[in-house]
Amino acid sequence: MKKMFFSILMVSFLPLMAQNTPTKITIYADQGKTQINKEIYGQFAEHLGTCIYGGIWVGENSPIPNTNGYRNDVLNALKQLQIPVLRWPGGCFADEYHWMDGIGPKEKRPKMVNNNWGGVVEDNSFGTHEFLNLCEMLGCEPYLSGNVGSGTVEELAKWVEYTTSDGDSPMANLRRQNGREKPWKVKYLGVGNESWGCGGSMTPEYYADLFRRYSTYCREFDGNRLYKIASGASDYDYNWTEVLMKKVGTRMKGISLHYYTVKGWDGSKGSATKFDKADYLWTMGKCLEIEDVVKKHIAIMDKYDPQNRIGLLVDEWGTWWDQEPGTHPGFLFQQNTMRDAFVAALTLNIFNKYSERVKMANIAQVVNVLQAMILTDGPKMVLTPTYYVFDMYKKHMGATYLPLDIQCDELSSNNKMFPSVSASASKDSNGSIHITLANINPDKEQNIEIDLANVKISKVTGTILTAKSIDSYNAFDNPNAVVPAIFKGAKVTKSGLSVMLPAKSIISLELL
């Protein structure tokens, strides 16, 4: 892995004493206007490695404790996160998936080769019923990602009919025959995935026409309202967004965006657990770059859709490292350290800020793949530092975003400067304010003065996530190296709060 030049600098070259100048955050607690879409805290589950098989689904006959085939430990952990939406079955897998292979008696379901992910044989034992029933158990919205790359218009149209029609229609009757009387509620429908790449290597112009054609036949049955999502750009491909906005417009309710914190697509992506401070700071810089990317895509959307009718959905994001030594390279199984927790914390703070346009985000992926919430190994399960960030941030879901300003030291990596503190604040329907803060600096604590702009509070409680070092992680034989604890470093002051934020820590505060 190439070593990056890095340094930790002050914004200006002040004498050493001045480095202890308190960080100042002003939260305009009386000026909230936008609701933070709860779907920003969404998840993604692909038929990839052990995400589905082994991670979520073990089958009814497994010795691993399960409910109707879903492993209990993972189910319970996911319920705690109150996940709002789950995207399935891919990813690249979606554009080779034929949903009819995954319904009916399991022993009769045809098998297929999972060409994208390791060439393993997929037996289709986890299909439409298993996924939609899982969403019901988790109380989340399903997000079906349809096959445009290698599927047909008829196939996608029938999937919508099968899952959502309540009438005496052929597909609804087939569903009944397969044991499900009532339709499910399916709101989110992806029309292809990464259509510029694994989803068909298309040009934006060609895909725009296909979107119009495929989506025409995805009907709304019996009161089910579809939120049709176009396969959007990767990272900095602003032309893709421009063409779709121009040629598809409000025929789509949402357009996706994929952004991974990754060193590149060729060669080593770096170890998930073995890295130095330079690598860590590079990761923070790359992760924070998503703000600029999101802003630029939004600017294009604003041009064509000033009324803000089309949502930007970052339906894949997160870190991408080399697979763990000894694991299948096509399975994308990686460990998850305090560094990953920061990527989650910083990114979620950014998504909250752009909630007016960012209607959904789905971290990749929920179990055992890339920046996972949960890792499993046979019967063992461990919760990752990223899981705890989602748990600490969940109070922002559906709350009103509170604008804020931050004055703090900066860090730098590769000649790029970025703030050392990241924050987000929201007010929930009961009037309670929640603040999430991250001190990226691995060596230095921060004294933070928070001004609440005339809003009075009487009490503050908090939770902290930190660890011995930025590369600490939860292993199967050491599952509690990075776990949240009660935070007592925040005090109510005349103008708001004073917070002593330890080095390399993430906190959530509740103000009453």
Ligand code: AHR
């Ligand atoms: O999340 C892993 C893969 O990354 C997805 O299948 C694909 O959409 C993206 O390239």
